[in-house]
Amino acid sequence: MPAPRRDTDLLFKALADPGRRRLLDLLHAHDGRTLGELCEHMAMTRQGVTQHLDVLEAANLVATQRRGREKLHFLNPVPLQEIYDRWLAKFERPRLRALANLKRRLEKTDG
């Protein structure tokens, strides 16, 4: 069953902001960071960063976990894979389609 369109929209909207893409990059480089650590790399107030992280969390791209008074942030790459599978793959040139399908099949059995 394909994801509802609203999920897709949240996902693309989340990716539309350069600051949010930067946050994903930061988490990709080093996962499980606190809000404060992430703020050190963003040229905006803590609240601004929080709001971006909220958007990423709504899009299911970031998961969080409390540890005492800290909040840890983790990257979830699955929705990105969904973008590729459901959206980018069909725009590929036909001669690449077969290989893309193979890749997708391998992922399903393997992951």
Add this chain to the structure above:
Amino acid sequence: MPAPRRDTDLLFKALADPGRRRLLDLLHAHDGRTLGELCEHMAMTRQGVTQHLDVLEAANLVATQRRGREKLHFLNPVPLQEIYDRWLAKFERPRLRALANLKRRLEKTDG
């Protein structure tokens, strides 16, 4: 040489709107349509559609060509491939990386 960040931003912003994604779908199903033909499938005025197409053209996702008083629209999938190559591939789970790289290499020699 990687695309400047502004290009990346135009691209993600272009994809952020469901109407624009719909237009890409329409062109994917049947390329080279006129503005009027595209409008028949969009629940908004012609000007609204024009503005969306302008955004897609600025992101290099759509190319146009005049034919008399008509304007033909063509889908350009290359930027979507760039999203995958430069942005999605690095977030993939490691065991998929090798296959992704293979796919990319095949594309370079083949296409």
Add this chain to the structure above:
DNA sequence: TTGACAGGCAAGCATATACTTGCCTAATAA
């Protein structure tokens, strides 16, 4: 040449988005 048809231009508007500032609460360390 005249009318209809395809599209372009520009202003206007309402909502969404990306921030900010100010204050509040909870966990920890002294």
Add this chain to the structure above:
DNA sequence: TTATTAGGCAAGTATATGCTTGCCTGTCAA
């Protein structure tokens, strides 16, 4: 306890975005 540290909440603001209406300009067919 008390001060400090990590983060949350809410309101305010300026700009961006999505879309409209009204009018103008080319192209083609009669």
